[in-house]
Amino acid sequence: MKSVFVASGSFLPPKVVTNDDLSKIVDSSDEWIFPRTGIKQRHIVEDETTADLATIACERALEKAGWTADSVDLIILATSTPDMDFPATAAVVQKQLGASKAISFDMQAVCSGFVYALSTADLYLKAGKAKRALVIGAERMSSLLDWTDRGTCVLFGDGAGAFALEAKETTEEEGLIDSILYTDGTQADILCAGSKEHPKTFMNGREVFRHAVAKMEEVSREVLDKNGYTADDITYLIPHQANDRIIQHIGKSMGLPADKVISSVRNHANTSAASIPLAFDEMAQAGKIKKGDLIVFTALGAGITWGASLLRI
Ligand SMILES: CC(C)(COP(=O)(O)OP(=O)(O)OC[C@H]1O[C@@H](n2cnc3c(N)ncnc32)[C@H](O)[C@@H]1OP(=O)(O)O)[C@@H](O)C(=O)NCCC(=O)NCCS
Numbered sequence: 001m002k003s004v005f006v007a008s009g010s011f012l013p014p015k016v017v018t019n020d021d022l023s024k025i026v027d028s029s030d031e032w033i034f035p036r037t038g039i040k041q042r043h044i045v046e047d048e049t050t051a052d053l054a055t056i057a058c059e060r061a062l063e064k065a066g067w068t069a070d071s072v073d074l075i076i077l078a079t080s081t082p083d084m085d086f087p088a089t090a091a092v093v094q095k096q097l098g099a100s101k102a103i104s105f106d107m108q109a110v111c112s113g114f115v116y117a118l119s120t121a122d123l124y125l126k127a128g129k130a131k132r133a134l135v136i137g138a139e140r141m142s143s144l145l146d147w148t149d150r151g152t153c154v155l156f157g158d159g160a161g162a163f164a165l166e167a168k169e170t171t172e173e174e175g176l177i178d179s180i181l182y183t184d185g186t187q188a189d190i191l192c193a194g195s196k197e198h199p200k201t202f203m204n205g206r207e208v209f210r211h212a213v214a215k216m217e218e219v220s221r222e223v224l225d226k227n228g229y230t231a232d233d234i235t236y237l238i239p240h241q242a243n244d245r246i247i248q249h250i251g252k253s254m255g256l257p258a259d260k261v262i263s264s265v266r267n268h269a270n271t272s273a274a275s276i277p278l279a280f281d282e283m284a285q286a287g288k289i290k291k292g293d294l295i296v297f298t299a300l301g302a303g304i305t306w307g308a309s310l311l312r313i
Helices: 019-023 030-037 050-065 089-097 110-126 185-190 205-226 244-253 272-285
Strands: 002-011 016-018 041-043 074-078 103-107 132-140 158-168 175-183 236-239 294-301 305-312
Touching: 002 050, 002 110, 002 272, 016 019, 019 030, 030 244, 041 158, 050 089, 050 132, 050 158, 050 272, 074 089, 074 110, 089 103, 089 132, 103 110, 110 132, 110 158, 110 175, 110 272, 110 294, 110 305, 132 272, 158 175, 158 272, 175 205, 185 205, 205 236, 205 244, 205 294, 205 305, 236 244, 236 272, 272 294
Parallel strands: 074 103, 074 132, 236 294
Antiparallel strands: 002 158, 002 175, 016 041, 132 158, 175 305, 294 305
16 A cells, blocks of 8 residues: 555635735845745735645646545644644634545644654554545744744744545555654754743744754665665755755755755744644645655654655656
């Protein structure tokens, strides 16, 4: 049994905040932000909830897949910005979609959340515990920002992306080939939010940068090597979209040409768990994802958590 990719969808809230807009509320500038991060703008919610963003991304994926909502039996929503302490935001998405037969739960691995959720859905599908899954990354990172802290508030944005995956008996090489996940809780204090000491997002930027470049490259190589591939075999590397300097650094270290290394951080900023499916869906909408493509997704986030998934379209 394999977990085969069927379709993707995404949604960005309409309100756009540019670097110039931000410079009016914090002591910063496009001249500082863009060269260090590659970010030009971010989308920010007005009254949309995380469930709203996720629901629209799923509706778009369902439409492309040609599935009805009640044919879905598993919904996994990766988010660090749930709408309530409980119930899970995934349960609200289930209701809003009308996916009445799906078990639905949230997954919290911050910026690695989508890779953790893909890996979990893959286990359900391969084990025959589900047939059709929606795997979502959805975030309102704007709710976790201190808008007076220029060191963090310029880096994040809101949005959602979703994959429709289906269990299929096939001898062809297609679908999720493998995922490798890691957690190192000893580094929990370098990036956190919601504690007494740090009610909003706190980040030791240099430390996060150091871990991100080393670990995303390492785990991407590991997932390729373990499955008999090299970097030369991949069609695209789609890393977590936090900082274009991190993304380009990983691509260069892996010897990949620029057109294989996907970066959408310029327009989205860091949307945490939503960043990978958003970047992917943008490629899909542009007609750049084809049957047979071999794609590595890799992410690192608070925890710290990191991982990589290998997908054959
Ligand atoms: C955030 C990041 C771009 C900061 O770059 P940096 O070169 O490390 O910058 P520093 O934080 O050391 O700050 C350098 C100076 O710029 C200032 N600065 C910070 N943010 C600023 C901003 N938005 N505008 C203007 N100046 C800013 C600092 O106050 C500091 O000034 P000082 O030297 O007078 O004290 C970089 O560390 C980074 O990308 N880290 C990884 C972030 C990430 O990917 N996080 C998510 C992972 S899931």
